[in-house]
Amino acid sequence: MDKTIVTALLVIAGVISAVALFNALYPMVTQGGEAMGSMERRLSDQLKTQVQIIHAAKSGSNTVTVWAKNVGSVRIIGADTSDLFFGPEGNFERIAYGGSGAPRWEYTVENATEWTPTATIKITITTASVLPASPSGRYFVKLTLPNGVMHDYFFSW
Secondary structure, three states, rough: OOOHHHHHHHHHHHHHHHHHHHHHHHHHHHHHHHHHHHHHHHHHHHOOOOOOEEEEEOOOOOOEEEEEEEEEOOOOOHEEEEEEEEEEEOOEEOOOOOOOOOOEEEEEEEOOOOOOOOEEEEEEEEEEOOOOOOEEEEEEEEEEEEOOOOOEEEEOO
């Protein structure tokens, strides 16, 4: 009879331990799976998103026009939340989107209603100072999309 009681108590303790272990590990496994799924979706988005700056030129005394093409396979959303860097090589700065002051940048979609694959946007950069008539070096422009995809371009006029 004593052996039966001891065995029953050990079985109950084993079941309770197994349930406690399951309750501790299951949330971690579920959370890890969700994190992996989220990472997979972000990576897939980055792999499908590609942008290429196809041309840049001085278009006024303090404006530069840049054309960027969506060469990926998905629509690019939130171009206005992208980071744009511009300036002389080695001395560039981040330019804020929109607003009334300078420096600033704005964009319009050229050949579509949204920035879909094969569509091009025209970016107008307004600088705070007058650009030189003939620069002594190259200028740098870099566009970084909200998901981290980026492209840079060097040019002079």
